[in-house]
Amino acid sequence: MQRNVHPSAARAATGLLMVAALGLASLAHAQTPAPKPAQPMSPTMSQAAPPVDPTFSAYSLVQTCKQRNDNVAQGQCVGAIRGIIHGYQYGVLFLAQRTTFPPNETQRVSLCLRDVPVSTIVDDFLADAAQVDDEALKHTPAEVAVLGSVHMHHACT
Numbered sequence: 001m002q003r004n005v006h007p008s009a010a011r012a013a014t015g016l017l018m019v020a021a022l023g024l025a026s027l028a029h030a031q032t033p034a035p036k037p038a039q040p041m042s043p044t045m046s047q048a049a050p051p052v053d054p055t056f057s058a059y060s061l062v063q064t065c066k067q068r069n070d071n072v073a074q075g076q077c078v079g080a081i082r083g084i085i086h087g088y089q090y091g092v093l094f095l096a097q098r099t100t101f102p103p104n105e106t107q108r109v110s111l112c113l114r115d116v117p118v119s120t121i122v123d124d125f126l127a128d129a130a131q132v133d134d135e136a137l138k139h140t141p142a143e144v145a146v147l148g149s150v151h152m153h154h155a156c157t
Contacts, residue, residue: 052138056080058145059137062129065122078118081125084146085111112156125149 054060061080067073089111096106113121128149129137137145 052141056142057138058140058142061142084143107156110156111150112154124153
């Protein structure tokens with residue numbers, strides 16, 4: 001028997017898995033001590049996390065969302081944040097339907113956003129990002145920063 005999976009659900013799950021893999025890879029890389037090089041490393045080599053698409057880094061999203069008087073920028077900001085959140089929620093739902101999680105695990109990773117305006121999520125994200133150095137934001141994927149902010153303020157408990 002063959003399962004029919006809606007293409008958007010598959011994309012959402014793939015996106016969630018990519019974000020999770022990137023986060024785990026970054027975490028694993030951050031926890032692994034750097035090897036002692038026999039000779040000095042060239043300045044072009046990076047010891048930091050994998051490269052981030054500069055057009056969709058946390059920094060670029062913050063810059064877009066800060067443009068309060070620009071309707072196009074605000075539309076891009078809201079669209080990006082809604083897309084990240086919807087993709088994540090569909091990914092959690094998709095995975096929860098296809099595997100068995102330990103008790104309460106689905107609730108732990110879910111977001112409780114009932115009656116929360118997107119403007120509140122944007123404001124929370126901007127406030128959280130203001131506490132982080134711009135260089136760190138440039139090396140952080142927008143998805144990771146947005147989901148981290150949303151989980152901090154709107155996690156299901």
